[in-house]
Structures are given as structure tokens and as C-alpha cells.
Amino acid sequence: MPELRKDPVVGRWVIISTERAKRPKDFKFAPEEKHIKPEECPFCPGNENATPKEIFAIRDNSPPDAPGWSLRVIPNKFPALRIEGDLNRRGEGIYDRMNGIGAHEVIIETPDHQLDLADLQDEQFFNLVNTYRLRVLDLKKDPRLRYVMIFKNFGVVAGASLEHSHSQLIATPVIPKRVIEEMDGAKRYYEYRDRCIFCDIIAQETKASKRLVNENNSYIAICPFAPRFPFEIWIIPRTHISNFEDTPDNELKDLANILKDSLLRLKKALNTPPYNFVIHTTPITLKGIEFYHYHLEIIPVLTRIAGFEWGTGFYINPTGPEESATYLKNIM
Amino acid sequence: MPELRKDPVVGRWVIISTERAKRPKDFKFAPEEKHIKPEECPFCPGNENATPKEIFAIRDNSPPDAPGWSLRVIPNKFPALRIEGDLNRRGEGIYDRMNGIGAHEVIIETPDHQLDLADLQDEQFFNLVNTYRLRVLDLKKDPRLRYVMIFKNFGVVAGASLEHSHSQLIATPVIPKRVIEEMDGAKRYYEYRDRCIFCDIIAQETKASKRLVNENNSYIAICPFAPRFPFEIWIIPRTHISNFEDTPDNELKDLANILKDSLLRLKKALNTPPYNFVIHTTPITLKGIEFYHYHLEIIPVLTRIAGFEWGTGFYINPTGPEESATYLKNIM
Numbered sequence: 271m272p273e274l275r276k277d278p279v280v281g282r283w284v285i286i287s288t289e290r291a292k293r294p295k296d297f298k299f300a301p302e303e304k305h306i307k308p309e310e311c312p313f314c315p316g317n318e319n320a321t322p323k324e325i326f327a328i329r330d331n332s333p334p335d336a337p338g339w340s341l342r343v344i345p346n347k348f349p350a351l352r353i354e355g356d357l358n359r360r361g362e363g364i365y366d367r368m369n370g371i372g373a374h375e376v377i378i379e380t381p382d383h384q385l386d387l388a389d390l391q392d393e394q395f396f397n398l399v400n401t402y403r404l405r406v407l408d409l410k411k412d413p414r415l416r417y418v419m420i421f422k423n424f425g426v427v428a429g430a431s432l433e434h435s436h437s438q439l440i441a442t443p444v445i446p447k448r449v450i451e452e453m454d455g456a457k458r459y460y461e462y463r464d465r466c467i468f469c470d471i472i473a474q475e476t477k478a479s480k481r482l483v484n485e486n487n488s489y490i491a492i493c494p495f496a497p498r499f500p501f502e503i504w505i506i507p508r509t510h511i512s513n514f515e516d517t518p519d520n521e522l523k524d525l526a527n528i529l530k531d532s533l534l535r536l537k538k539a540l541n542t543p544p545y546n547f548v549i550h551t552t553p554i555t556l557k558g559i560e561f562y563h564y565h566l567e568i569i570p571v572l573t574r575i576a577g578f579e580w581g582t583g584f585y586i587n588p589t590g591p592e593e594s595a596t597y598l599k600n601i602m
Numbered sequence: 603m604p605e606l607r608k609d610p611v612v613g614r615w616v617i618i619s620t621e622r623a624k625r626p627k628d629f630k631f632a633p634e635e636k637h638i639k640p641e642e643c644p645f646c647p648g649n650e651n652a653t654p655k656e657i658f659a660i661r662d663n664s665p666p667d668a669p670g671w672s673l674r675v676i677p678n679k680f681p682a683l684r685i686e687g688d689l690n691r692r693g694e695g696i697y698d699r700m701n702g703i704g705a706h707e708v709i710i711e712t713p714d715h716q717l718d719l720a721d722l723q724d725e726q727f728f729n730l731v732n733t734y735r736l737r738v739l740d741l742k743k744d745p746r747l748r749y750v751m752i753f754k755n756f757g758v759v760a761g762a763s764l765e766h767s768h769s770q771l772i773a774t775p776v777i778p779k780r781v782i783e784e785m786d787g788a789k790r791y792y793e794y795r796d797r798c799i800f801c802d803i804i805a806q807e808t809k810a811s812k813r814l815v816n817e818n819n820s821y822i823a824i825c826p827f828a829p830r831f832p833f834e835i836w837i838i839p840r841t842h843i844s845n846f847e848d849t850p851d852n853e854l855k856d857l858a859n860i861l862k863d864s865l866l867r868l869k870k871a872l873n874t875p876p877y878n879f880v881i882h883t884t885p886i887t888l889k890g891i892e893f894y895h896y897h898l899e900i901i902p903v904l905t906r907i908a909g910f911e912w913g914t915g916f917y918i919n920p921t922g923p924e925e926s927a928t929y930l931k932n933i934m
Contacts, residue, residue: 422909468611
């Protein structure tokens with residue numbers, strides 16, 4: 271059973287992952303791209319029995335855990351958190367810990383081993399973001415859970431352990447620290463100005479347009495004013511919606527389109543860079559929050575985190591967002 | 603001139619580094635160990651003119667910027683922040699920015715191109731930590747500065763761009779977010795319990811001893827209860843001292859010894875892993891803080907930061923601190 275432990279000073283939770291337990295000799299310093307063949311890939315059609323039983327799939331008349339799907343959701347075989355059991359919150363002197371309860375799912379985005387997410391057909395891309403929404407709506411029913419984090423790691427240096435295109439979802443029994451920070455910051459702004467800060471960002475960025483990468487009826491894609499990384503992109507819905515899972519169908523289609531467009535721009539500008547994207551949304555226990563506005567952040571992995579970043583939380587970014595946005599805007 | 607920009611939601615500052623400006627084609631995804639020969643190394647004796655003029659050095663009767671030194675402090679040739687100029691704090695609509703004023707110095711730890719910090723002689727190691735202290739005391743005089751961060755990046759994947767052994771120092775005109783978080787957390791604990799949380803950690807860890815790696819008269823070295831990374835080590839002074847620069851000589855000698863010992867243990871356990879260390883101390887504008895206690899954190903770079911960590915601030919750690927500490931304790 272994984273264990274959740276809280277840093278007593280800053281309140282950061284860490285998952286001590288016994289399922290993935292490693293001894294010193296298990297750590298390798300030279301990460302290698304692992305190219306495995308479709309025959310050996312657990313995410314490829316025909317190998318469904320190499321994964322835990324599927325939770326959800328989009329398929330035509332074929333039975334579960336068999337080929338015939340276009341998208342498949344499975345529990346992670348080596349989960350960071352486990353779905354069975356009780357939290358059993360407890361102390362150890364001044365420290366706090368609890369059992370590592372939660373959900374850890376993998377969304378296999380396509381049956382095609384070679385395909386990049388950026389190259390998915392529009393309909394399949396819509397199915398993907400719609401599946402994200404369906405999984406959040408389902409996990410919302412579990413009273414032990416507080417937050418559902420949807421993210422994608424692409425490329426070995428961005429943390430992807432398998433190359434077959436997939437996203438992940440981790441549902442946690444506590445509200446993560448970064449989420450609390452964002453919500454607190456947005457709340458302070460709201461209390462001071464009676465306006466949502468993300469709505470204000472949309473107003474300023476669409477007017478100035480120098481950091482705008484693309485826009486459609488429902489979303490804007492910008493390089494944010496203070497980006498941690500070169501070519502960082504944020505996708506923000508124009509309508510004030512606090513919870514991602516409350517996005518209506520017509521907007522979800524626009525989200526799929528602008529996310530695909532953003533990934534294609536990064537792919538073209540930076541020659542298929544490793545990246546992470548994360549949906550930043552309101553905890554599933556809250557609804558209709560007026561001061562917080564869900565959005566999606568894409569960070570290409572081009573620079574390194576070192577001692578200065580660890581100590582300060584500052585980031586040193588060698589490419590300004592105006593320059594990044596101009597480049598990304600003109601690349602298509 | 604680099605620029606400091608503040609994220610309007612979470613208050614995180616980033617440095618947009620124009621000195622290091624990069625366009626898309628400048629980013630390489632396969633980091634390579636650059637082995638350069640001593641003749642070409644700007645940190646080697648004889649090449650002093652390849653660096654900016656030295657700020658401080660330990661040398662025997664030789665003139666500045668000439669060979670004959672055992673330790674040398676120079677301004678970073680490509681500084682993240684620049685020492686000349688005014689802050690010029692200003693807005694851009696809802697956003698905040700200021701000029702990138704500060705100090706960015708490099709401490710060349712040894713004239714020997716091949717030597718690891720962990721292999722430095724005891725006296726030289728003391729000179730190093732003493733130099734850290736001297737530099738903080740000097741920068742404290744600049745009223746534009748609020749914080750001095752001392753850190754080391756070892757190895758390419760930990761962010762070191764030159765292999766010749768060196769540490770760095772960055773002084774910032776704002777108190778970094780991570781520092782505020784730590785101080786706020788420690789303050790909340792103090793308000794609740796009337797005790798310093800770090801003093802309480804020392805009491806619990808020396809009693810339980812299962813996470814203790816080593817100790818001497820003035821310091822303990824532990825694997826913390828909720829470590830972000832496998833084999834993470836914290837070095838904490840037994841005496842309550844809030845500001846690193848106030849460490850007395852006799853304790854500073856003990857700090858040099860336990861830091862060297864910790865680095866040697868990591869080197870032996872993990873076969874010379876890349877690592878970062880950072881001194882976590884009180885802002886230079888504050889003094890004698892009863893709720894905060896300086897310490898040093900060492901993080902071996904063995905695992906990856908991916909989407910989940912970016913989104914949540916959670917870390918997934920495959921090696922528990924009790925296991926890490928037992929291993930490190932028994933390795934020597």
C-alpha cells in the first residue's frame with residue numbers, strides 16, 4: 271500500500287510508492303528512449319490482457335478487453351495510489367500520514383502505436399477530452415476523493431515510460447498544494463477587485479494580442495505573461511467555468527481543436543519536443559466557484575530545474591513569452 | 603537587462619533572461635556531458651582572464667585574476683540577474699514587472715579540474731562554507747537585495763553547465779516564493795505550539811534515529827519524513843540559528859564536515875549521482891527569527907518531474923526515507 275506523507279513545514283504531500291520500490295542500484299542516470307515493438311506494447315490492440323481490466327472504452331460491438339477499440343481507459347498497472355481501502359489518517363509524533371488511497375488511470379489515446387496525439391483526427395481528439403470529462407464525472411461519486419488531476423507526459427525526459435500515446439489521471443484524497451495556491455491567489459484577487467483574474471487575463475491578452483497564439487469561439491491559447499518555460503502555452507475558456515467537467519459539448523469541441531492546434535504548433539516549432547500538459551481545475555468537492563476558472567497548461571521540456579529553482583521557486587526562462595507567441599503564431 | 607515578472611495568480615516570479623536569449627533552434631533535447639580539457643576550462647588556473655574579474659579569492663601572495671588561488675569567487679559571465687541599475691518596479695495592466703537586479707556569483711571550489719567537491723580536503727571544505735558566509739555578509743550591505751540563495755548543481759542533468767567543481771550564489775530583490783512558504787509554515791507551527799518546528803524535528807529524529815544518516819556536535823543529517831526524492835538529505839544545526847551567516851566558526855567547521863560526509867555517502871551509495879544542494883535560510887533583511895531555522899537540503903537527481911508533479915506539487919518517491927537512511931548510514 272502506498273503511503274501519503276505530509277511535509278510538516280510547507281504542507282507538501284508526497285507519495286511513498288512501495289509498489290515502485292527502488293534500491294540504489296535500480297536508479298539509472300542515463301535515461302534511454304525505449305523503443306518497443308507493437309507486438310510487445312501493452313497498449314497495443316491484441317495485448318489487452320497485459321493490462322488490468324478496462325474501466326471504459328470506445329469500441330464497436332467488441333467485448334471488453336479485446337481488440338476493436340479506438341480509445342481505452344485502464345487502471346495503471348503500477349499505481350501511485352490505490353483505489354481499495356481506507357485512508358486511516360494517523361500521526362507519528364509531529365508528522366502526518368495516511369494510506370495512499372486514490373485512483374490512477376491511463377487513457378490510451380489511440381490503438382495506433384506510431385501515432386502522436388497531435389496527429390489524431392478531430393473526432394478522436396474530441397473523444398479524448400470527452401473521456402477526460404466522463405472519468406471526472408464518474409470519480410466525483412467517490413466520497414473519499416477531493417481532486418482529479420488529468421495530465422499527459424510525452425517523451426522520456428518529460429516522464430513518459432511508454433511511447434504508445436497515452437494520458438493519465440490521478441485522483442487524490444487531499445487537495446494538492448499547487449491547487450490550493452492557485453485557488454488562494456485567485457481568491458485574493460477576487461476579494462480585492464470583485465472580478466475573476468482569469469477573466470481579466472483573457473480581456474487583457476485578447477486586447478494586447480502580443481502573447482496570443484490562437485483563439486476560437488470558446489478558448490484562447492496564450493504564452494502567459496510570466497512563463498516558467500520557453501514556449502509554455504495556457505489554454506483558457508472564454509466563458510467563466512470553474513470546473514472542467516462542467517464544460518458543455520460545443521465548448522469541449524473547441525477545446526479539442528485548440529489543444530490539437532497548440533500541440534501541432536509546438537511540434538512544428540520545436541521538432542517534436544517532450545512536453546507535459548495538465549488540466550488545472552477546481553476540486554471535485556466544490557462547484558460554481560466565482561473566483562477560479564479552469565484552464566490547461568502545456569510546458570515543453572526544454573530547460574532544466576536546478577538548485578536555484580528548487581530553493582526559490584523562481585524560474586529562469588531564456589525566451590520571453592512575446593517572442594514565443596510570435597513564433598508559434600506564425601509557424602502554421 | 604533581464605526582467606523579473608510575477609505570475610498574477612500564484613505570485614511566482616520568473617526571470618526572463620535576455621542575456622541567455624534563445625530561439626527555437628537553440629534548444630537541444632539530448633543533453634550531453636561536455637568534457638572540456640583544463641586548457642580550455644575558464645575555471646582552471648591560467649585562464650583567469652576568461653572570466654569576469656574576481657570578487658574574492660583565497661590565494662598566497664599572488665595578484666588578483668592570476669594563478670596561485672585555492673578558491674575563487676567571480677561574477678557569473680551570463681548572469682540571471684545583474685548588479686547594476688535600478689529596480690524600476692512597474693505594471694502592465696494587471697501584471698507586475700521590474701528590472702532583473704541582483705547578484706549572480708560563481709564560487710570555484712578548487713583549482714583542480716578533476717576533483718569532486720566530496721573529495722576536497724577538510725580545510726578547503728571549511729574555506730568553502732566560510733566563503734559562502736563571507737559573501738552573504740557582504741551582499742547584506744546592498745539595500746536593494748532581500749535574499750541570498752547559495753546552491754550547487756552537480757552533473758549535467760542537475761543543471762551544471764561546466765564540470766569544474768563550483769557552487770553558485772544568486773541574490774534577489776524580492777523574497778522568493780518557496781522561502782515565504784517555508785517561513786509561513788514554520789510561523790504557523792510556532793504560533794500553535796510556541797516551539798520552532800525544526801527544533802522539534804531534531805528532537806524527534808535524534809530520538810527515533812531511523813531516519814538519521816549521521817550527526818556531530820553541531821548538526822544532524824537526516825532523510826526527512828516526507829522526502830520529494832530518493833536519498834534526499836537535510837542537514838540541520840542543533841542550535842536554533844535562523845540566519846546561515848550567523849553560524850559561529852566552530853559550528854561552521856562541523857557543517858563542512860557533515861556536508862562532506864553526506865556527499866561522500868551519496869557518491870558511494872549511488873555511484874556519483876547528479877545532485878543539487880541549497881541552503882535554506884532567513885531573508886537577509888530579517889534577523890534572529892525565533893520560528894525559522896536555517897538548514898541545507900541535498901537532492902540527488904534520480905527521478906523525473908512530470909505532469910502530475912507540475913500540477914499538484916505532490917512528489918512520487920519510490921524509496922522511503924527510512925530505507926534511504928539505513929542504506930546511507932551503513933555505507934561508510
